[in-house]
Amino acid sequence: MSGSKTLASAALALAGLGAMAAAHAAGGDVGQAAKQSTNWTAIVMFGLFVAGTLWITKWAAAKTRSAADFYTAGGGITGFQNGLAIAGDYMSAASFLGISAAVMASGYDGLIYSIGFLVGWPIITFLMADRLRNLGKFTFADVVGYRFEQPPIRMFAASGTLIVVAFYLIAQMVGAGQLIKLLFGLEYWMAVVIVGALMMVYVLFGGMTATTWVQIIKACLLLAGVTFMGFMVMAQYGFSPEALFAKGVEVRSQIAANAGKTPEEAAKAGLSIMGPGGFIKDPISAISFGMALMFGTAGLPHILMRFFTVPNAKEARKSVGWATVWIGYFYILIFIIGFGAITLVLTNPEMSDTVKGVIKGGAGTANMAAVLVAKSVGGDIFYGFISAVAFATILAVVAGLTLSGASAVSHDLYATVIKKGKADNAAELKVSRVTTLALGVVAVVLGIAFEKQNIAFMVSLAFAVAASANFPPLILSILWKGCTTRGAVIGGFMGLISSVGLTIVSPSVWEATLGNPAGSALFPYSSPALFSMIAGFVGVWLFSLTDSSARAAKEREAFAAQQVRSETGLGAAGASGH
Template structure:
């Protein structure tokens, strides 16, 4: 084993050791189901903001966006814009009502003023589906990164990440997951700033110089829309899914239960938007820098999705292939990428296991009468099943671009979750049948149109758009509204009034 391989291995071990210590620390402080699902509601606004950023800045953000910009130019940057803009919806419509109205899961809010059992069941199913889609992207990135960092096979790498994230969730719950996400966000921001600083020295801190070289290599059109998405409707559809999907992602929504007040929930969104905005601005320069310095051909050779653009750029910035500096810099960036993936996958497992243990088992099967011990057991068993499934799917998804895979999860979140969430919070006439119909139609439409689209069928596609948001999102909303209008009300007006008071004042929250 060379000195560089030893350095990469030591970095890998150091990150695992640090996160394991955090898990041990958290396990000593985790008390009851509130500790497991919501970190005891003890995080401050800035802490939760960093954790949200850590949860949101996934492998798709660091690896996928850099690769898309490097290979596709401006259109790759549109992923970043869509993800950032989504937090405007979260800030004004979702964060405070979620904190004041729910307890552990998104279904707590959606089902509050509707018929509990059917709505919880459907909301839990959608949560698990979204978490599975999202997790595929993380596992693909995980396998590639650990293979690059330590040199072990992709399939073994995916297994390692699966086992680690299960340990974080099973033993440390949301508190351990949150602090792993906070640490990861700090590492990721630091690593990205260092890479951009190196680029700045190379181009004399002249952005025009960088963009000029990009244009010389690829043509001026590379800096304009239309490289990845020649059809503007396709790009608009993608933007809809990314912006609206953010407010429907279960693993992001449950983060608002970890703070003590609605005010801290709002603060956490502001912190998250600041961190995410700066990061996406920087990662764009990383992508363009990789295009110029590494070259699109070498990036594509490392994987069809371009996911290795950022680590390869680090290799060249440090001195190039075969140099100690280059290999060490690449190993460092790869190690940070590994921490990125671990944190996000742990958050997804928490969301999925909570949906089953809290919503399906406790409130549907046991009708709210399950003990805390039973909930813990079921949540941990569910986490193991979800982890095993994610490992299998991660192996099967080898070579896919992780940003594209995450976009599928956003489409389902925007089409199925968001209509049910917003209408249950803000529309008095909304009823159970409307919620169920909207979630089913939105989820099925999004998944079906992706399967029938060019991403799966290629030239034989029945549906012309790569992302179905422009069809599936309005369909989810319209179905919910129309079904609610043509069916009888639930006659639970008093519950809506109670929900309205809670969302605006916080009185009675957490009960």
């Protein structure tokens, strides 16, 4: 009962925040109001969505009585529901806002995100879905550490999870901040704080049940929205992709001509959006970037966690099948919407500087390309709808991320390492909620610091860390008998440290974010995955192979029992753990 009252108080506080924001945008700051008029349609829809999801959170809070309810919704989600929720989790701000902005900026090269994000799913379908469900309980560390010594593997898994979650959260917070700024006419930092507050309410009170239903509703709304947008963009060009692309080339050529290029150079610049090379400059970067997106999917803790919400391995497989269908369909439409941004937004003087070919409002507003396409094809009402859906997208993903970060601390570190598996439910949930608050504060601070980054690119860095740190020990622990605790932990940390270190000294962070002079980055490539993922795999293999301890011998013997359970599900009935 007290939880419901607290939730009601939180809802009132957030409603007050929204009201103050609207008042501020409408008249509190004349300069800001002139810069960005308040869109009341969008604000009303935004308010309706927030009210609806807070009601879901209140309903879920009443059902969240145990750690299993909080982390995995009690294992009672069906395959179809979970497939939609996975799609809702995966179709993030990076996908909807970031990829469309990347396509608008680089054309064909923006497709590398869509394809990279999508092709990781067959790996999960054929190699991991059944085994994850059969071996795991709450987190992916349950799977990696099934036959290993618990403290070291849990400490590594929690470290990897928290760093991936932090990188991923940055992208979502930047997208949310730009969106609320556009909607309310607010200062960017205030927008990020509002999103952080809402996110904490969802996770603190509703856990995985609320998060799942917010993700399902958001997936349905987003798929409906992008379907309409894709249809309306194609309708402008007689449903001819060729006509759409030709117009995009023409617009880009004109922008190049405006910049003082010769007619030949302008024509070449226009055609460049129909081929590779505009975004990724060399083969090593392309391979590294592709590896990060492809294998990172199979190492994302908040995606892997979703496989523990279904009752059995059959439903886990069904989840992946449905998720792949929805995500694939979505990415096809995002490419069309990205070209729609070139032809409809960059030619509209109200939205863009048509001479320079950039959206008005500064560097970060490039991420708003998809939202402005919605305004171009559907007017203010549809613009309001898509803005609310984009916000729902961000909230749903942020809630899932926060939940996986909280579970890494409370389940992997507190319950398993500190309390040695003897923590009671109430204490574990309390630690989880404190971690949620801490993650919320970190997300807000980092979201403000990385304001001007392309959010699809920020997520690609999270994928690089997931591919290098989480994927090697996870896949080798379930497929290779020789894998040991020492190998998994040292190899995992090698992948984690090298991926984070190379990311920091790469041009994207060293120069673009930290402000060091151009050409001063110590690592020349935008993505570290080719190097750091190899370091992870070699580390797991080498340190397992050279491990001749008595413990390692027992771990190798235990592989047969693990394999039986992972392949058949024997001993993994219902939502029980091991």
